[in-house]
Amino acid sequence: MRAREADRGVSTTLGYVLTLSITAVLVSVLLVGTGQYVDDQRSQVAERELSVLSDASPPAPRTSTGWSAPATARTPSA
Template sequence: MARLMGTDRGVSTALGYTLNIAVALLLVTGLLIAVTDYVGGQRQDAVRGELVVVGDRLVADLATADRLAGVADNGTVVVRSDAPARVIGRPYTIHVSTVSGVTHVRLVAERTNVVVTRTVHTDRDVKNTTITGGDIVITTEGAASDALRVVSDD
């Protein structure tokens, strides 16, 4: 009969246990990295989706204000546009500018790489402005002005 020499069996148990822990740690780390990337992508998609809705609502309200200003007796128009102050818990900024009768509404969510741009054709120029998210008022400058203004409804 062969006789066992030394403590080879004790080493193999400890080594097996250590290798099992190392493999489990690698699997859990890989899983956490994959889930973090997936959740981050889902968050950006959710922010983009909400900004698209806010942008579409704002350009629709701009078009409405533009049409109303064309038929108003004294040229004074006030259109309120309801918008959330934050999208998916993040503040955002609205940039409005007009170039050759085309109004560009650009929404930028802070701390993300999400930018949404919407356009609308208007008969009146829209004053260039930058405001933070939240309720918005679209108004004319008065009877003598053809321009629309977009301001925060604070």
């Protein structure tokens, strides 16, 4: 009977250790996955913003009464 009384706390400790281990692995996977997602989103936003900046036409000249009409698309002359 004495051996059974000594083993009583083993299952509680083992469950606690397993729970902490599984939780640590899941949190690590979550952090790595989230970091990858954020990095991908950041690079996509940077590419989109650079694309917008390269496609933008120069600002319209300012007149004495305010801003003039927006500049129209210019076609290269051949």
